[in-house]
Amino acid sequence: MSQQAEQFKKIVAHCKEYGFVYPSSEIYDGLSAVYDYGPYGVELKNNLKRYWWESMTKLHENIVGLDAAIFMHPKTWKASGHVDAFNDPLIDNKDSKKRYRADVLVEDHIQKIQEKINKEVKKAEKRFGEAFDKAQFLETNGRVLEYSKQIAEITERLATAMTDGDLDGLKQLIVDLDITCPESGSRNWTEVRQFNLMFSTQLGTIAGEESKLYLRPETAQGIFVNFLNVQKTTRQKIPFGIAQVGKAFRNEIVARQFIFRMREFEQMEMQFFVKPGEEMQWYEFWKDFRMKWHRALGTPEDKLQFHDHDNLAHYANAAVDIQFDFPFGFKELEGIHSRTDFDLKSHEAFSGKKMQYFDPEEEKSYIPYVVETSIGCDRMFLATLSQALQEETVPDAEGKDSTRTVMKLHPAIAPVKCAILPLLKNKEELTQKAREVFDRLKFSFQCQYDEKDAIGRRYRRQDAIGTPYCVTIDFDTLEDDTVTIRDRDTLVQERVPISALEGIIRDKVDMNNLLRAL
Ligand code: ATP
Numbered sequence: 001m002s003q004q005a006e007q008f009k010k011i012v013a014h015c016k017e018y019g020f021v022y023p024s025s026e027i028y029d030g031l032s033a034v035y036d037y038g039p040y041g042v043e044l045k046n047n048l049k050r051y052w053w054e055s056m057t058k059l060h061e062n063i064v065g066l067d068a069a070i071f072m073h074p075k076t077w078k079a080s081g082h083v084d085a086f087n088d089p090l091i092d093n094k095d096s097k098k099r100y101r102a103d104v105l106v107e108d109h110i111q112k113i114q115e116k117i118n119k120e121v122k123k124a125e126k127r128f129g130e131a132f133d134k135a136q137f138l139e140t141n142g143r144v145l146e147y148s149k150q151i152a153e154i155t156e157r158l159a160t161a162m163t164d165g166d167l168d169g170l171k172q173l174i175v176d177l178d179i180t181c182p183e184s185g186s187r188n189w190t191e192v193r194q195f196n197l198m199f200s201t202q203l204g205t206i207a208g209e210e211s212k213l214y215l216r217p218e219t220a221q222g223i224f225v226n227f228l229n230v231q232k233t234t235r236q237k238i239p240f241g242i243a244q245v246g247k248a249f250r251n252e253i254v255a256r257q258f259i260f261r262m263r264e265f266e267q268m269e270m271q272f273f274v275k276p277g278e279e280m281q282w283y284e285f286w287k288d289f290r291m292k293w294h295r296a297l298g299t300p301e302d303k304l305q306f307h308d309h310d311n312l313a314h315y316a317n318a319a320v321d322i323q324f325d326f327p328f329g330f331k332e333l334e335g336i337h338s339r340t341d342f343d344l345k346s347h348e349a350f351s352g353k354k355m356q357y358f359d360p361e362e363e364k365s366y367i368p369y370v371v372e373t374s375i376g377c378d379r380m381f382l383a384t385l386s387q388a389l390q391e392e393t394v395p396d397a398e399g400k401d402s403t404r405t406v407m408k409l410h411p412a413i414a415p416v417k418c419a420i421l422p423l424l425k426n427k428e429e430l431t432q433k434a435r436e437v438f439d440r441l442k443f444s445f446q447c448q449y450d451e452k453d454a455i456g457r458r459y460r461r462q463d464a465i466g467t468p469y470c471v472t473i474d475f476d477t478l479e480d481d482t483v484t485i486r487d488r489d490t491l492v493q494e495r496v497p498i499s500a501l502e503g504i505i506r507d508k509v510d511m512n513n514l515l516r517a518l
Helices: 003-017 039-058 075-079 102-131 134-140 142-164 167-176 220-225 227-234 279-296 342-351 377-388 428-441 455-465 475-480 498-509 511-516
Strands: 021-023 035-037 063-066 087-092 099-101 193-196 200-202 212-214 240-249 264-274 304-308 318-326 329-340 357-359 364-366 369-376 389-395 401-407 418-422 447-449 469-473 482-487 493-497
Touching (some): 003 021, 035 039, 039 279, 075 342, 102 142, 220 227, 279 329, 304 329, 369 377, 377 389, 401 455, 428 447, 428 469, 428 475, 455 469, 469 498
Parallel strands (some): 063 240, 418 469
Antiparallel strands (some): 482 493
């Protein structure tokens, strides 16, 4: 197993063992690509959502929130293009009976070639040491140039086939590249077919097309149909934005990679309404802002990258992904799209209601253009954990090397901010005092009281869920009202008065630390 695959396995196991993420309905063997968030998972997820929400609605006076229903009038999805065009191309392998997304098979093939390039770079890095010039190597090495050429050609053919909806072309590409089924190893493929990703259900008791409802596949449409309601009730002037966090549902063909691709997931979307012609400047603004948002969490530069779309969706005139280096390679974490006036115009046509904004400065009405930022909360959760979960060697109580698993989450998003630990369990003076400290801090922070097991083991448990601070109540505490406070990352233990605890912890875990960095 590759190092990356091993790391991914560890993340999934850690999520289960420490109460971050469980498979849904596990006692019935789970439900494919559906997951439940456990006690620490829900705290972390809520913190990520809060960070996103506040960065939008608190920092920008022209961005307001919305919580639209999951069910929408079925015409919504006709207007948005989802009924006719929200399809993925699927292909089956006749031997393994496994189903794949045809475009993903090709993308995985490209990724393999990219890995060959990465290997060449690593080898050369070793060989040339300090003198190694990566840019020059990429531009001149024969093998790398050949691989890059292959990638460019395949990407071009894939983009053309996807844009034209050319299913035969896509199949031919899979055949030409000699792609085999990862399960059976065979090339025995079916034709490529289109598959609509929307889940449907019925309204009321009468079955039939008339009462067919869809579970929303994106939260954006709830924002579009409410655009004038919000604009009028909040008296916003263009440019302004509407932010929403909510569930979305997609009947994904390939459901693997844990919470990366789920059938029920959560999106954090913001639609920014601008004057036509000004969309590109706002597109650049939001690209920059969103990248800063990720970096503020401490994610290293080389783990995030922009990736321009090779084939634009029917509604977009510019689109870029923010990709994260997941344990299975660089993949989309967030999309930033310039959606033109496609959605509002289409809703105007389908509903017969005007979707125009009256611009008091220009003294005319028009349909605004839209720039959207759209990030999956669950993908963000996975990116965060992949980055944070580490194993490191630290000295134990006797000063000997020991390995600890630690989740180096930014303190502002850590599920538990502070653990309160009486040194001994069966000394009532200590446990009582610890309870007092807990009761004092619980109003300000998510705290945890833990008295079970030796103190070292309790520290390790807190490290594993990313708690930035552990406060220990010992016999000195009873004398002078001081405690030790241990820093998760430096392992330094300081003796401080109980009265100073709240200030020390707040300094580090305050969400504003993140927001101020934006
Ligand atoms: P992909 O190409 O990976 O299928 P997408 O381009 O269809 O993603 P968008 O429609 O742009 O995704 O959705 C915006 C964001 O929602 C994505 O960047 C991703 O973070 C998240 N997302 C989309 N589909 C899923 C899913 N099935 N499970 C979890 N998150 C998802």
